Amino acid sequence: MKRSIITSVCTVLCLSGVMSSAQQANQPDQVQELRHQLLQLRETFERAEREHRQQIDALQKQIEALRQSKPQPASTPLQALPEPGAASSIPPTPGIEKQGWSPADPIRIGGGRAYMDIGLVGTFAVGGSTADDIEGGTQLGGHDPNQRGFTIQGVEVNFAGAVDPYFRANANLAYLLDSEGESSFELEEAWMETIALPANLQVRAGQYLTEFGRLNTQHPHSWSFVDVPLVNGRFLGPDGLRNPGMRVSWLAPTPFYSEVFLGVQNSQGETAYSFRNDHEGEPLFGRQVSRGQVNSIGDLLFTPRYAASFDLSDTQTVMAGASAGFGPNGSGADTDTQIYGIDLFWKWKPSNHHGGFPFVAWQTEVMLQRYQAGSTFDGSYETDGDGSYLPEETLTDWGLYSQIAWGLHKNWIAAFRCDYVTRADKADYEYVLGDDPHRLPRWRLSPNLTWFPTEFSKLRLQYNYDDREEIGVDHSVWLQLEMSLGAHAAHKF
Amino acid sequence: MKPNLTLAVFAAWLSVIPLLQARLNVVATTPDFAAVAKSIGGDLVEITTLARPTEDPHFVDAKPSLILKLNRAEVLLEGGAELEAGWLPSLLAGARNPRIAAGSPGHVVCNQDVPMMETPATLDRSEGDIHARGNPHYMTDPANARIVASHLADVFCRIDPKSAETYRANLKKFLDELAVKMADWHKTLAPYQGRQMVAYHNAWPYFARRFGLKIALFLEPKPGLPPTPTHLAEVIARMKKEQVSVIFVEPYLDRRTAETVARGTGAKVIDVAYLPGGIKGTENDYIKLMDYLVTSVAKALADPAK
Numbered sequence: 001m002k003r004s005i006i007t008s009v010c011t012v013l014c015l016s017g018v019m020s021s022a023q024q025a026n027q028p029d030q031v032q033e034l035r036h037q038l039l040q041l042r043e044t045f046e047r048a049e050r051e052h053r054q055q056i057d058a059l060q061k062q063i064e065a066l067r068q069s070k071p072q073p074a075s076t077p078l079q080a081l082p083e084p085g086a087a088s089s090i091p092p093t094p095g096i097e098k099q100g101w102s103p104a105d106p107i108r109i110g111g112g113r114a115y116m117d118i119g120l121v122g123t124f125a126v127g128g129s130t131a132d133d134i135e136g137g138t139q140l141g142g143h144d145p146n147q148r149g150f151t152i153q154g155v156e157v158n159f160a161g162a163v164d165p166y167f168r169a170n171a172n173l174a175y176l177l178d179s180e181g182e183s184s185f186e187l188e189e190a191w192m193e194t195i196a197l198p199a200n201l202q203v204r205a206g207q208y209l210t211e212f213g214r215l216n217t218q219h220p221h222s223w224s225f226v227d228v229p230l231v232n233g234r235f236l237g238p239d240g241l242r243n244p245g246m247r248v249s250w251l252a253p254t255p256f257y258s259e260v261f262l263g264v265q266n267s268q269g270e271t272a273y274s275f276r277n278d279h280e281g282e283p284l285f286g287r288q289v290s291r292g293q294v295n296s297i298g299d300l301l302f303t304p305r306y307a308a309s310f311d312l313s314d315t316q317t318v319m320a321g322a323s324a325g326f327g328p329n330g331s332g333a334d335t336d337t338q339i340y341g342i343d344l345f346w347k348w349k350p351s352n353h354h355g356g357f358p359f360v361a362w363q364t365e366v367m368l369q370r371y372q373a374g375s376t377f378d379g380s381y382e383t384d385g386d387g388s389y390l391p392e393e394t395l396t397d398w399g400l401y402s403q404i405a406w407g408l409h410k411n412w413i414a415a416f417r418c419d420y421v422t423r424a425d426k427a428d429y430e431y432v433l434g435d436d437p438h439r440l441p442r443w444r445l446s447p448n449l450t451w452f453p454t455e456f457s458k459l460r461l462q463y464n465y466d467d468r469e470e471i472g473v474d475h476s477v478w479l480q481l482e483m484s485l486g487a488h489a490a491h492k493f
Numbered sequence: 494m495k496p497n498l499t500l501a502v503f504a505a506w507l508s509v510i511p512l513l514q515a516r517l518n519v520v521a522t523t524p525d526f527a528a529v530a531k532s533i534g535g536d537l538v539e540i541t542t543l544a545r546p547t548e549d550p551h552f553v554d555a556k557p558s559l560i561l562k563l564n565r566a567e568v569l570l571e572g573g574a575e576l577e578a579g580w581l582p583s584l585l586a587g588a589r590n591p592r593i594a595a596g597s598p599g600h601v602v603c604n605q606d607v608p609m610m611e612t613p614a615t616l617d618r619s620e621g622d623i624h625a626r627g628n629p630h631y632m633t634d635p636a637n638a639r640i641v642a643s644h645l646a647d648v649f650c651r652i653d654p655k656s657a658e659t660y661r662a663n664l665k666k667f668l669d670e671l672a673v674k675m676a677d678w679h680k681t682l683a684p685y686q687g688r689q690m691v692a693y694h695n696a697w698p699y700f701a702r703r704f705g706l707k708i709a710l711f712l713e714p715k716p717g718l719p720p721t722p723t724h725l726a727e728v729i730a731r732m733k734k735e736q737v738s739v740i741f742v743e744p745y746l747d748r749r750t751a752e753t754v755a756r757g758t759g760a761k762v763i764d765v766a767y768l769p770g771g772i773k774g775t776e777n778d779y780i781k782l783m784d785y786l787v788t789s790v791a792k793a794l795a796d797p798a799k
Contacts, residue, residue, distance in 0.1 A: 196591035251564055251589060257557030309557035317556050351545050352745045356552035410719060454717055456618060492583050493555045
């Protein structure tokens with residue numbers, strides 16, 4: 001009896017053991033089976049998802065194609081999509097609908113509303129000076145305050161826009177009144193520029209302000225001062241260096257900004273001041289200057305430039321450049337002018353500035369001019385000598401300005417500038433005809449304070465302390481007002 | 494012989510670099526688009542942002558280093574609502590990059606299909622510096638972030654089709670997370686429906702509308718004009734009348750003015766930002782920023798006005 005019980009218990013135990021081990025042996029198989037099924041399921045699911053994705057992509061492409069073929073409607077607010085699982089979503093109140101234009105409405109042109117941006121900037125000044133020769137004397141710029149009283153420094157109209165996918169264009173027309181009340185209407189700039197050429201090139205062609213230094217390309221309304229620095233006025237002329245021409249620039253593949261420019265422009269005219277400019281019959285550096293003519297391509301004005309910029313830190317940026325201008329001048333048969341310039345710009349702006357304030361910006365430009373003056377035996381104009389022989393000589397003049405602007409608080413800027421221009425040495429003709437006031441040393445200090453009620457209007461109060469050798473000291477005070485209408489032009493750095 | 498060999502090796506190495514850098518080069522004007530783009534693109538995109546998160550994005554300097562970034566970009570993300578009108582066009586003018594020129598597939602206008610608020614019927618600067626295409630701060634509404642995210646996923650898939658699956662997967666993950674969070678945020682702010690708050694600058698209409706709040710009182714008398722004593726006095730009077738207890742201030746704005754008003758009314762000033770990174774800890778993370786905003790607002794509104 002006992003044996004049979006033991007046997008049956010053992011058998012049961014063995015059987016259960018065998019069964020369980022068989023089950024355990026089965027379990028890997030089952031797991032394998034399950035794993036296999038899972039893999040299959042996943043593959044099927046992924047395949048299905050891919051097909052759905054492809055279908056959705058195809059549908060979206062169709063929608064895109066339809067959307068492109070239909071004319072774009074004016075931006076009307078769409079209803080917001082319903083939120084899955086959102087508790088309480090307030091239905092959106094529609095924004096004020098843009099009304100369709102009717103003939104009773106004025107035509108308002110602003111950024112992106114027409115094929116062209118139009119803006120108008122009017123700059124006016126009022127003030128006085130102890131000097132008797134303001135226009136062309138203490139003030140060298142054509143846009144500078146030019147009289148005791150009110151000056152229309154300039155009313156500038158700017159047109160800008162994309163011409164087509166290849167070019168962008170920009171035109172600037174300026175209306176000015178001189179101190180006599182004579183109007184002039186100038187085409188300051190009208191150029192087209194490529195949007196994207198291969199090899200990081202860019203071409204600009206038309207009438208443009210030469211990229212010489214920093215200030216020459218800036219329009220007067222973006223200056224930090226009421227007037228042009230002395231060195232720009234003396235070497236680049238009262239209206240700056242600008243002429244019809246063409247300019248190629250190349251953005252170098254360096255980790256920092258590095259750009260090379262080469263411009264070719266006409267070398268004659270009053271805006272090529274130190275080149276083939278006949279100065280309206282007035283002598284320059286003791287000689288009558290004639291316009292001469294262009295005999296070869298070498299008689300055009302060439303202006304190479306190199307500019308580089310580095311971010312010294314998150315809050316400081318520096319920009320440096322070197323420029324040169326080479327071209328013939330009208331002083332003699334085969335005389336040239338060379339102007340060299342170096343410009344430096346440093347700006348600090350904190351990472352939590354408000355409206356760009358506070359900031360500190362420091363800008364300096366140094367220029368040197370070598371003017372080959374032709375030989376002449378002059379008896380043709382009145383001097384106190386009678387017909388003196390002036391030999392050919394090279395006149396070297398140089399000058400610099402340095403200005404610092406401190407944006408203390410939103411819309412308030414305090415600035416200070418020092419100007420100095422002088423000649424390297426006294427020229428031969430000056431021994432004959434006397435010191436030339438266009439070459440005598442002079443310096444100027446100009447503190448000012450600017451208030452922008454908004455970015456579209458400005459008031460500026462500036463004091464100039466002028467010290468001109470052989471003339472003496474002069475004081476001037478100018479109050480400048482400016483307004484801007486229309487498209488908001490983006491500022492270059 | 495030797496210089497030729499080194500030159501050859503160098504040239505070979507240079508030619509391999511573009512292959513190594515297979516990441517899509519994306520440049521965003523502001524950090525909100527950058528954060529969403531990062532969520533969609535993940536490691537497949539290299540994102541650079543032009544405006545820093547703590548600065549006033551209306552007035553970024555058009556520095557030459559930014560021109561360089563645009564020159565090398567394959568995709569440009571911009572707001573499309575003229576927030577960048579003061580600096581982006583000047584950068585694009587020097588960028589010489591056909592991939593991101595206007596109209597190219599790489600030039601992405603992020604407010605496409607986004608319902609804009611406060612589009613003016615007429616343009617008149619006597620109203621202040623208003624934006625012609627509507628209030629540009631649409632990313633403060635997470636529903637608009639959804640639209641932008643889907644749009645960005647489409648763009649990335651179109652430009653980089655071989656990684657389309659990853660972009661779609663990332664988009665799904667982002668949208669799912671956002672949906673869950675939205676439910677939470679609505680729940681958190683549900684008790685404060687209709688409560689009025691004050692902001693320095695009118696950058697919050699989308700946020701207010703989405704969460705049923707009212708942010709219609711501003712320290713600026715008109716957009717872009719600095720607060721004047723007369724206007725602040727009016728604001729204080731209205732705040733007292735309507736029991737407003739919260740003032741929003743962005744990191745680049747004058748906190749002292751807000752604090753003066755707060756002292757006069759017993760209200761609380763809370764630091765807000767509409768750009769990820771404007772508040773420490775929210776860098777590159779849109780959801781984290783919205784989370785911070787919702788939690789701070791709820792906390793501030795929970796305290797009764799004194």
